Each structure stands twice: as C-alpha cells, then as structure tokens.
Amino acid sequence: MNGLIKLIEIELSQPLPEVTALEGYGQLKALVKFRQRPLGWVELPISGGGCQRATIAQRVLPYYTRLFEQELVQDYLLQSGEKTWALADLLATAPEPIAPNHPLTVAYCLCDRHDVDYTQQLQAIAKLDYPNLEVFVVEALPSDAQVQQLVEQQFPEFRYFSTPEWGLNAARNLAIDQAQGEFIAFLDHQASPAPEWASMIVKTLSQQPHVAAVTGLVIPQAINDRQQSYIASHHALERGFEPRYYHWHDMPHWSDLGTSQIGSGANLACRRTLFEQIGQFDPALDIPGKTAGGGDFELFIRALMQDQTLLYEPSIIAYWHLPTTEAGILKQCQQRLQGFYSATQSSRHRYPHLGRQFLYLNIWRGVLVLMRLVRTYGIPRSWSWTELKATLTSSGNYAAGLTQVAALAPNPQASQLRPITKHMAVRTIDLAAPIPDITDITDYRSLRVFIQQNGHMRGKVDLHHQGEPVNRQRLARAIAEQKLWQLLAQPFAGNEARAQAEVERELQQFWLPPISQPTTTATPTTIPIPHHISIIIPTCDRPDDLISCLTHLRQQQSDRHIEIIVADNRPQSGISANIVAQFPGVRYIAEPRAGSSYARNTAITASTGEIIVMVDDDVVVPPDWLEKLLAPLARPDVAVVMGNLLPFELETPAQWVFEDLKGGLTQGWKPIEANRAWLDSYEHSPPTWNLGVSANAAFRASLFAADAVGLMEEVLGAGTPCRGGEENHLVYKVLRAGHTLIYDPQAYAWHRHRKTMQALCKQWHGYMRSATCYHLILWRQEQDMRAKRQLFSVLPQGIWGYVCDRIKGKHHVPWMIVGNEISGYFAGFWGYYQSVQRVKRLGRSAPYIPVQQRSTQIEPTPTVAALPPR
Structure with a gap:
C-alpha cells in the first residue's frame, strides 16, 4: 500500500466538504474540529482520486456528532440571558472572544538542529492571529550563523538571541530572562503553530489563573512514507483530545512519574510566576550528545512537587515536522531515550525520597525496549537496537551534563502540598444566570453542583478537582457532558428520544444540505405474516434455565407460525427430555455429540422455518422480542439480524x-x-464479535444451504476443546458471501451471567481460547492472512498491554481473570488441534436441505407437534 497519507481538517461548524485531487495518495486522514477545537481523527477511503461528502458523513458523523453537540451546548451555557435550547440558537452562538490584553512571549528555541529548514516554522509563527505578541528566536551552542541571517533578512519583527552555553534548555532560560510577556510559550525546532495557537494559549491561561503551565496537541504536519507513518503512530507526541488537569494528589503511582502523558516541550506555555517559584529549566538537560532531552519532563515533576496545576489542552495545536531520513529517525529514537533517562536521573538527584519509584520507572522503560526487540509490532528493528543502545549508555549522561553547565537550577524542598481535608463540596447554580467561577472549594477533593433553571431542578453534575478552583468554562464542559440530552430535550417537553431524532435530522440538513432525490417505493417494515419461523435452543442439562427460556418463548406476541426446537446436547441424562415434555408443541431432538455447533446444526437441518432464530437456554425474552428481531429482515438484502443481550x-x-x-x-x-x-x-481480523452473539439472532434459512455459508463450523463451539467462536465464523462467512447483517439494539433479551468467580474465570479462559481457535480457522481454513497477524501480533500485544496496565494499577481486574485470559490464548492452539481431530473422529453433520426439496420419506418427524399459529 502507498505510504503517502494526506492529512486534512474537517470543520463541523460548516457543511461537510468534498475532497478532491487525491491522486497518488494511499490514505486520507482527517482531523475533525469544531470552532478550531479538535475532536479526533478519522480515516477516510479514497475512491477515484477523491472522497465524496456522503462518504465523509458516514465516517465522521456517527463518531463525532455527540462531541459536536457537547461543544455546542458548552458555548451556549456560557452565554448570558434566557435560553431556548433550540438547535438554531445553539448553532448561531459564537464562542467567547479573546481580549488581547495579556502579553505573550513566543520562544522558538534551537540547538544542534541543522537537518531542519526553519523557514516554514518561522512563517507559521509570523501568521499567528494574536496581536499582543513578542517573538524570540533563540539559539544555543552549537549555533548556526544561517539562522541569524534568516531572521534578520526575512523576519525583522522577530528578535534573535544566542547564548554561549550548550543545550536547548540554555536557550529556553535565555528566553525567560529576556521575556516581557506575562505568559511565555515555547516551540522547538520541529514544531509549527496553528494560526490560533497563541490566542488559545492566552485564552486558556487567562481564564484559569490557577493553572501554572499548559501543553497542547502535537500532530504530524505531513506523512510522506511508511517510516513517517511508523513514527506518527509509535512515537507520537499526541496526548488525546480531552483536556486533563494534573496535580500531585492525582499521581500516586510510580508509573505517573514519567510525566510524558502531560505533554511535550515542543508545545508548552508557562506563567512567568512558575519560574519564579520553582526555577528555570535544568541546564544540564537537553544537551546534544549527552542528556539530549528531558527538560520538559523534569520541569513537570518539579512543578507538581510544588503543588502547581498543569493542564493538557488539545485546542492549543502545533504541527510536528517528522524526520525525513533514516539517520534523522534513528537520532530521534536515541534522543528520546537519552532524555527520558536523564530526566529521571535529575529527579532522583533532587528528590532522593522518590529514588525507588524512579528506579522502577527506569527498569520498566528498559523492559519495554527489550520487548520491542522481541516483538517489533511492525517497527523497523534498527530503531529498537538504537533505543537499546541509548538505554545501556545513558546511566552517566546527567552527571556528564552537570560538568558542562555553570549552575544547576534551584533545588526546592521535597514537597509543599496543600492539605485537602474534605471530600465533596455542594453548590447550586441557575442556568438562567451566567455560570459562575467556583473558587471557595480549596479544601475539597470533588464538587457536586445541583442545576436549576427557572425554578426547576435539572439534576446534578460531579467534578473531581483536588482543591483547585473550577472556572466557568470547565463547569460548562462538565454540564454539557453529563446533562446533554436533558438540556436539549427542553423544547420537546423533556422527551429525549424525540429530541435526539429531531436534532439529528436538523444536523443532517446542516452538514448535508438536501438535494433532490428520485422517488422510491416505500420498503415494508414487517415480514409478511405467512413466514414460518423456527426457534432453536441448544441445551446441556440446565433445567432451571431451560424452563425459564421456554416459558418466555411461549409468551411471544406474534401471529406467525412458530416452531420451537430444543437440541439436547446431553440426551443420556434424560433431564432436558423430561422438561420439553412439559411444553406441548415443542420439538425435542437429541444430539449426543458434545458441542453447541453439533446441537445447533442438528436442529437447523431438522427445522422447517424460512427464518431460523437462535437463542441460548440461559436467555429470557420479553413478549415483543421476536417481532423486533425479525423486523430488519423486511429488507431483502438483510440475511442476519443480531439482537441485544x-x-x-x-x-x-x-x-x-x-x-x-x-x-x-x-x-x-x-x-x-x-x-x-x-x-x-x-x-x-475484522471484529465480527462486535456484531452480536448467536444467543439472540435470526438467519434466513437459505444461508445454511448456500455453498458459501453452510452450517456452523463444528470444530468450534461451546462443549468442544475450542470452547466457542462458532458464531463469529458463521457471521464471517455470511458477510464474505455478500450478505448484509444488522445489529438491532432494540431487539433485546436478558442473559443470566455466571454467578460465581470460578465460573467467570472459566468463561474468561474460554473466550480467549475460542478467539485463538477462531483465528486459526480463518487463517488455515479460510486463507485470510489478516487472522494470522491478529493471532501472532494483535492478540499478544493486547494481552501484554492488559498485563502492563494491571501492574501499573491502571485497572484492577482480578489476577485470576488475567491469568485465565493468558492461559486461554496459549491453550487455544492445542485446543484447535484436539477439536480438528475430534471432528474427524465423530464426523460432520448432514448438510441442510431446503424444506421444499425434502422428500417426505426422509423428513424428520417431530417428537411433539409444532406450535399452531396464534
């Protein structure tokens, strides 16, 4: 595949565009924004050298409509006066203006960066839309006379400085000394600001005086080949699209001390007062050939230890210029590791009481480097060798850096944290009045705000703030996230379902202005009544569940001819046969070969319905379930409907x-x-498991007679050594054959989950075991090489990340479940072999023969008559 990726931006505050002139590109990737606030990425297909507006809508709107609505509501909440909550008024609302009364200093800092053309970055800085601005271009040793000449000739409004000291932090500190601005923003040699970058920095810091420093979103400027694509995905500086606040109270675990999750010095802004309180950047860091980086991470740790609040704000956007040569890529890999280890060494020097935590962090980073050598995940192995070399040679880098600088940045006390003694503050606000800043909550960890409007209580909103003031913008965001549809439903008498439908319709007209469409004949919404339905239930000695299931199936509100078949997968016990005898009209079929696929296939071949519905014996269905499940089959192209459980x-x-x-x-x-x-x-591997389960599904019977689909794979399934996966494989075959599947969440049924932890662990083991077997089937039998990559790359990587997150405390899944998931993956390979041999020994089921082709002599005779029409 062509590695050239076209990066574009889609602004949702205006109609969606058509994208053309994409010849030569392999992929199209769009940054979705609303009023210059980024919402996320979306990958778009290229067809005929472009991407149509309807295609963009299909890919963008399902994922970003709700975020768009939240941003609309947030801006509307910040307006004063009476609120109608009509969508037209929300769309007409303008964001709050930014007053240019806060001077901002922009420091573009350079050091040992001769592989970069600075012109493009300086041009981007010159186009910043904020007027109250001073711009410094600051060079540290080793310097380049061409930079000074470039600035003086082409950018005379900028000021050029150089320092005789080594390192990027020396340049940053010189900028701090020379700055006149209240706020100081930093860019490095690889970063170009978006036009609104300076305005968003001033807006963020002026609205939130308790925030000492803010980092922003860093995204690629362009991706021109596969190597740059690897860097953009595996060494990205992007930290997501949600604002996040950082306090020392929220970072108790050693894994948090890396601080790279806070952001990057490539896109950083600080208050001048921060440097007055904690000191400037450590000059022993970010020295070429020695510490090479880490100055931003070390500054973050020092700020947090002094009880400062840091913020990651994605609306502050800078573009990252990726390396264009192999040498540049390897140099970046090396410098990232050198900077990381140097920053942790500096912090261990400053905070000896945290020495053990920083040691754990270093060990963990080294383990990740070694794991990447073992499993590359598509990254060139030369990168991993470079990272390993940097890991092994970085132990003395910080000490070497100290010998090269005149003085170390101030060494503050270990910690000066505010005591937070109370759990939750309670406040009430009225949306008819302007939303206030809430500042008198410094003793509280969290805040609960009750919301009123015109004397009516609209609910509550909870915020976790760790003693920091909550400004009106942050409170408006929380209200928009937690009370979105309660607010938008007000013009519809509180009917949230109607509100969603109307808002969605209006937004569709806004993004896709209507065009004339040819008149089409209305599609029927229900299947004609004469259709004959067969419901099959595999069971294996679960009498209570089977009784409950059959009882609720008999209560279906339907006029169709319904045939219920119970396939007993353990007939020798006689338990299920005795239960079926209590339900006249239910057919009983014995299938002694263990395995749910055997049981289902036997029931399918014996069924007489045009539609075959599958449920499990531990499922309970409401009276209107069947008609909801069948409704999508009114479309002739739909062959399968999966319901909700x-x-x-x-x-x-x-x-x-x-x-x-x-x-x-x-x-x-x-x-x-x-x-x-x-x-x-x-x-x-396509995630067919995300389309529903066979415990609540409907299939056209003709599928099972088609050569491209056929019966369920009997190597897979519960009761076999594979433990499951048969439904995923059946769905795969149906889609590959060109049919359409619908997952309808309104066709819901109730499932009784396992009650004991022992049963849950067994189930978890079975899920991963069946996943392994399913992908082996796709690879070996269906010749789908994607399954091989899933089996030997994606699944192990996912398990490893799951274990790592558990070790770092990012989730608290019981270890016995984690262990069963790991053992299930490895057991799947042996289970697949056992199951294949087992099917060879037991044989496969007879093929499904359509009812109209069956001979009366061979048609199976039901044990009990089928249910008559109601």
Missing part, C-alpha cells in the same frame, strides 16, 4: 465484574450494519 441480574460480584469489565454481551444502543465492504475494510 442485557444482564438479567447483577446480584453477585462475578456478575458485576463481567458487566463492568467486559461490558456484558451488549454491543451498545446504536444500530450496526455490516456487509462485505465492512469485512474488507480492516487491516487486521
């Missing part, structure tokens, strides 16, 4: 853990449509 109860710790960690069995409340194009759109 919600928890029947959450009474035990195991049930809650399953729902909390895995999200249960639901796929959410948004409909999903998948087809062959969806299947082919993934670089790795």
